[in-house]
Amino acid sequence: xxxxxxxxxxxxxxxxxxxxxxxxxxxxxxxxxxxxxxxxxxxxxxxxxxxxxxxxxxxxxxxxxxxxxxxxxxxxxxxxxxxxxxxxxxxxxxxxxxxxxxxxxxxxxxxxxxxxxx
Amino acid sequence: xxxxxxxxxxxxxxxxxxxxxxxxxxxxxxxxxxxxxxxxxxxxxxxxxxxxxxxxxxxxxxxxxxxxxxxxxxxxxxxxxxxxxxxxxxxxxxxxxxxxxxxxxxxxxxxxxxxxxx
DNA sequence: CAGTATCCAAAGGGATACTG
DNA sequence: CAGTATCCCTTTGGATACTG
Numbered sequence: 001x002x003x004x005x006x007x008x009x010x011x012x013x014x015x016x017x018x019x020x021x022x023x024x025x026x027x028x029x030x031x032x033x034x035x036x037x038x039x040x041x042x043x044x045x046x047x048x049x050x051x052x053x054x055x056x057x058x059x060x061x062x063x064x065x066x067x068x069x070x071x072x073x074x075x076x077x078x079x080x081x082x083x084x085x086x087x088x089x090x091x092x093x094x095x096x097x098x099x100x101x102x103x104x105x106x107x108x109x110x111x112x113x114x115x116x117x118x
Numbered sequence: 119x120x121x122x123x124x125x126x127x128x129x130x131x132x133x134x135x136x137x138x139x140x141x142x143x144x145x146x147x148x149x150x151x152x153x154x155x156x157x158x159x160x161x162x163x164x165x166x167x168x169x170x171x172x173x174x175x176x177x178x179x180x181x182x183x184x185x186x187x188x189x190x191x192x193x194x195x196x197x198x199x200x201x202x203x204x205x206x207x208x209x210x211x212x213x214x215x216x217x218x219x220x221x222x223x224x225x226x227x228x229x230x231x232x233x234x235x236x
Numbered sequence: 237c238a239g240t241a242t243c244c245a246a247a248g249g250g251a252t253a254c255t256g
Numbered sequence: 257c258a259g260t261a262t263c264c265c266t267t268t269g270g271a272t273a274c275t276g
Contacts, residue, residue: 047237059239059240081237
């Protein structure tokens with residue numbers, strides 16, 4: 001089931017479909033970063049995420065959060081404060097992305113080193 | 119350094135930057151799938167990748183392969199056959215994405231189950 | 237604070253045809 | 257086979273202003 005195993009083509013087709021299923025939900029310029037922000041802080045408000053994710057606009061953040069909620073990766077809680085604050089958290093299902101986030105964090109650090117050294 | 123640790127904000131900012139560094143190179147509708155195709159088969163030709171990645175056009179594949187090559191994740195080899203064939207492989211640096219690909223494969227399978235069961 | 241609405245520019249990306 | 261070129265529609269997304 002791992003990368004670079006040498007079996008018949010059928011197994012690889014399943015793997016390709018699996019990766020593409022993941023990307024259907026996660027692809028896009030912002031989604032992984034948004035999930036990471038919520039994941040790192042555990043709970044996070046709209047304006048906080050807006051600050052964490054470099055370059056995103058409120059319009060895009062709003063759209064992406066909605067999609068992530070539809071896909072059951074995050075849950076949205078309106079807090080009864082004045083003015084209203086809204087808290088985003090990963091669902092149990094969303095939390096299963098933790099390993100991937102951590103790997104992407106490590107890889108990002110390594111990649112930056114690689115780019116700088118050249 | 120892990121997700122959900124509770125330290126001061128500075129550490130999380132570094133993590134956010136690292137994730138975003140990764141996404142600068144990997145985001146887009148096709149990149150991860152292309153890398154996966156090459157990774158699963160170790161060596162892969164243009165037309166093979168075109169077949170593996172559901173829905174991609176030759177125009178897009180060409181563009182994305184170029185970017186991945188610029189970012190030193192894949193290398194391109196022209197084979198002296200008639201007609202010409204071209205082989206793509208992951209570079210050493212590209213191979214460090216293996217863990218992430220494998221995780222995305224597993225997650226994709228789990229995610230599909232999750233979606234179907236509801 | 238947490239969004240939504242509108243307008244508009246730029247990038248993405250499909251279809252088709254063509255080349256070495 | 258492995259791309260490139262062109263045309264043109266679609267999606268993305270910034271700027272700005274507004275609402276409960």
